Amino acid sequence: MNDRAISKVLVLDNGVAHAQAIKDFCEQNDLVPLKIQKESIAKVLKTNVDLGAILYSETYGTSPEETASIAAEIHALRPELPIIIRREKSATLDGLSPVLRETCCHAYVATDLAALRGAIEQFIFSLIYPNALLRGISQIMGSVLSGQFPDKTFSFDTPYIVHDRVIFGEVLSLIQLESSWCRGYMMLQAEELTLIDLAGATASRDNAVVLRKVNDRLSEVTNLVWGAFKNRYIGDQTTLASARVQVPLVVNHQHKYISFGTDNPQLCFRYTLKDVQDGRTSTLYARFIFNLNWSPEDFNEIVPDADVLVDSGELEMF
């Protein structure tokens, strides 16, 4: 696993002269470039829920009007995705059409990729996640999933950053995370069929009993991950500050949209579970949204006292 989180960016830039430079830039800056045909943009944006930004170009369309129209369409579909535009002469948004000035967040020129790096840091990797946290979450999730689903093997991708407010799948669980150095939420998302499979249910999807079982299974996985995260990174609750800020979460089911009231990115983990017998796969997504407080300079990992270490599942008698 890469120690740093990555982010997938949609590269909508036809500039042949700069293609290699952009590719190299992505590789050096933990970005995974995705290039597609112009005709596929809408479809890809509707299906890809794990994008960090769009790398656009002033000359992407066959005309300035088409370039602006495409940017407007992208922005309408995914307003939270930062669009960073490469220009030929000016590294500012000055002089662009009103549509492009409104839809793009930053401009750069190919001769000064340091400015692009700055934009990436500002608009994608705006939160720095300690490597120990990334490794630890992966370990915790792996331990919980392998314990809960012993008849599955699992694999996971490098953690990635998104700026989406998109709900993936039909079922999600939310739980608060609170400590002296971070406050926010953990969210697990999955398609309902995935959870039916993981719950070992075979009845019809409309069966209310099956649905309760499915929901409860997700809830227990969430609880176990949350508990392990708390024990490892949050520790004693008495260290929390007394003033508790809260912001409303907004969910729009119609548009599969959830807002945590912030432009902060979301740290995502994708786990693929594979049945050892029939090879069928299921995917679970874990997202961490630190919308209320993020102070990585105060990051603390709780190391249990080795003298009193008791394995999970073992009974510690007092």
Added chain:
Amino acid sequence: MAQVLVVDDSSTVRDEVSSFLKSGGLDVVTAVDGKDGLAKLKADPKIKLVVADVNMPNMDGLTMVEKIRSELHNTAVNLIMLTTESSPSMKERGKAAGVKGWIVKPFKGPAVLETFKKLVA
């Protein structure tokens, strides 16, 4: 007559733990939260062992065990916590309330069955 009361808001955990204990020859009833657990224990004071989660709605597990001692005046029942919590302060609070043992989830039945059987004997 039940011997063990399993208290957890998760039906997955209630089913898993009670099925395992039943297969080990123990008689088990379940409750969905601390309030329900208190009511079930009050209705059947001969229950010998309570296995309870901490984080539950309506009434958490540690409040429940404190009330078992203070309101039900039941000092005979053995109390074991089965929870994701592992902080020393939580364990101290449990100890002060008379909790005999602590298991950090996930539940591993074979590791604890013999001890549970001794606690209900």
